[in-house]
Amino acid sequence: MAKISVFGLGYVGCVGVGCLAKLGHHVIGYDVDANKVNRISKGLPTIVERDVDDLMMDGFNVGRIKATTSTEEAVAQSDISFVCVGTPNAPDGRLNISYLLSAVQMIGKTLRAKSTFHIVVIRSTVPPGTNDIVSTTIEKISGKKAGINFAVVSNPEFLREGMAVSDFLNPPLTVIGSEDKRALKMMHEIYEPLVSEIVEVSPKVAEIIKFVNNSYHALKVTFGNEIGAICKKLNIDSHQVMDLFCRDDQLNISSYYFKPGFAYGGSCLPKDLKGLNFLAQSHQLEVPVLSSIDLSNELHIHRALDRVQQIGVRSVGIVGLTFKAGTDDLRNSAAIQLAEAILGKGCTLRIYDRFLNIAQEKETNLRELNENIPHLLPFLEKNVEDVVAKTKLVIITVRNPEIPDLIRKYPHVHFLDLVRLKDQSVESLPNYEGFCW
Ligand SMILES: NC(=O)c1ccc[n+]([C@@H]2O[C@H](COP(=O)([O-])OP(=O)(O)OC[C@H]3O[C@@H](n4cnc5c(N)ncnc54)[C@H](O)[C@@H]3O)[C@@H](O)[C@H]2O)c1
Structure with a gap:
């Protein structure tokens, strides 16, 4: 069983101490607040929470819970430190990680004199990139090397107050992010008694x-x-x-x-959302969530156009013009808006759409095609390779099985993927770009 120190004995830390002890680990708590340390060191919780009193006393009685006001003692008596300090908003909205860094600095100082491998686990909610900052901070202060003497793991806490003990012991998932295999293995061992799936991801x-x-x-x-x-x-x-x-x-x-990708369109989503917003307006109700959805969608189309302009080529191809794959329905298609905007910027355009080609051949939907997109019909190509071969930038708005081979075959053509082809072999190629991933 592991020897764990817990830095920060508030809601997350206190529940963490009790639950880690329940899983069989030996836990030592540390907090800058001596009153909290005092309570934990007597087996008493620092918070009011369902099931936590018995949990703490049980852990204390079997000798698995103690607390200290000395960071040296906490680090020396553990192989892993769980950092559970507060990360409140700064006045500009960002999360203030100064308490976290202060705890990490104290751990770093103590690690100078420690010869065994130590793992620092970030349980607090932190902005992306904090794992790196913590690692660099510890390296600077301790003189030790990440990956050799210590490792940092990001392991977010998913508990809800009021259900905290039960949530800790039955999490929907346990997420662990680290570059260090030894630390990941240790995390698997710590959480092994929990039945939830453990998922390894990047920090x-x-x-x-x-x-x-x-x-x-x-x-x-x-x-x-x-x-x-x-x-x-x-x-x-x-x-x-x-x-x-x-x-x-x-x-x-x-x-x-x-699935992060391109904007929604079609005959139903935009129409019915407008209908619901109309109902709210007609009752003088302000519904900012519902009324800003359409704006968000429009901005996403602009984002795609901005990216096309940044890429800066004049000859553009689009694969997929209907509002989604598998249909010849053009109503409220975001791809049409994008195509029109690209033409409006003076670019030349070639379009391939398998379902529109079928519609033209079978003469289904002919009236809609001629009435709705007469200005785009002249740009339709019969063959997807014709679009790729004759343009410098190809925008993919629907998945097409031929595209991955074409990305490999035409390395000088830039492919902007708005739907994610989900083909690992092309995602690393220099002429492939994912739109929002
Ligand atoms: N409360 C929740 O339901 C919840 C759930 C999931 C995640 N989180 C996240 O967990 C983190 C902690 O939240 P919380 O609600 O437990 O906060 P909290 O304010 O209840 O507890 C934080 C504790 O950290 C202590 N502390 C401050 N600086 C310290 C230092 N340098 N060394 C040691 N201890 C120090 C404080 O004295 C306090 O006891 C936050 O990032 C929060 O967003 C909270």
């Missing part, structure tokens, strides 16, 4: 995931509340609506649509 992914999770939780609350406000005006039971909404785990509560 930056481990760091940003908490921002993403909590921002999405905030979005869910405000989305639900805006739906509630609209439903209330219409005398509709919003809880019945949202219960129904949550029962669809194919499209609503699912990974569907959660």
Whole structure:
């Protein structure tokens, strides 16, 4: 079983001490607040939280929990230090990591005299890049080398206050990010008694995931509340609506649509979102979440156009003009908006769209094609390679099985992928660029 020190004995640290002891580890707590150290050293929690009193006393009684006001003692008596100090917002909004750095500096100082390998685990929520900063800070202060004498692991905490003990012991996932194999192995051993999946990722992914999770939780609350406000005006039971909404785990509560890529379009999403915003407006309701979705989508199309302009070539190809793959439907297609904007910038354009070619051959949707995009029809090519061979930049808006080979065959053509082809072999090529990944 591991010997662990916990720096910071607040909500996360106190629960961490109790739960790590419950998993069988020997834990020593440290905090700048002597009162918290005093409580932990008697087996008492520093917070009010369900199940935590018994948890702490059980760990204390079997001799697995103690605390100290000495950082030297905490580091000397452990092989791993979990840092759980606060990271509040600075006045400009960024997370203030000064408490974290102060704790890390204290650990670094103590490591000067330590001859065994030590692991520092960042449990606090921190901005991406903090793992590197912590590593450099420890190297400077301790004179030791990352990867040789010590390692830093990013291991975000997912607990919710009120459910903290149960969340610690049953996390949805355990995320660990480190460049150090020895440290990752040790983390697997520490969490081995938990049944949850342990996922190894890069430190930056481990760091940003908490921002993403909590921002999405905030979005869910405000989305639900805006739906509630609209439903209330219409005398509709919003809880019945949202219960129904949550029962669809194919499209609503699912990974569907959660793929960073290009803007949405089509005949339904833009139309119905406008319809809902109209309902809110007609009841004088301000719904900033719902009313800014369309703006966000428009800005994403502009972002793609900005990138095309930065690349700075005049001859551009587009693969995919319909609003998504598998259909000849052009309504509200973001690719059409992008194509028109590119033409508007004076570029030459060639377009390949397999489904529009089929539509032209079969003469389906002919009226829509002639009425909606008469100005783009002359740019349609029958063959995807013709587009690639005759342009300098190819924008991919739908997946096409021929594209990876063409990326390899035409190294002088730049490919801007808006959908992610998911082909590892081309992602590292210099003429391939992912739009938002
Ligand atoms: N509270 C939650 O529900 C929760 C959940 C997940 C993640 N987090 C993250 O975990 C981190 C800690 O949150 P918290 O709610 O436990 O904070 P907290 O304020 O309850 O506890 C932080 C503790 O760190 C101590 N501290 C400050 N500087 C220190 C130092 N140099 N050395 C040792 N101890 C020091 C403080 O005295 C305090 O006891 C934050 O980054 C937070 O975002 C919190």
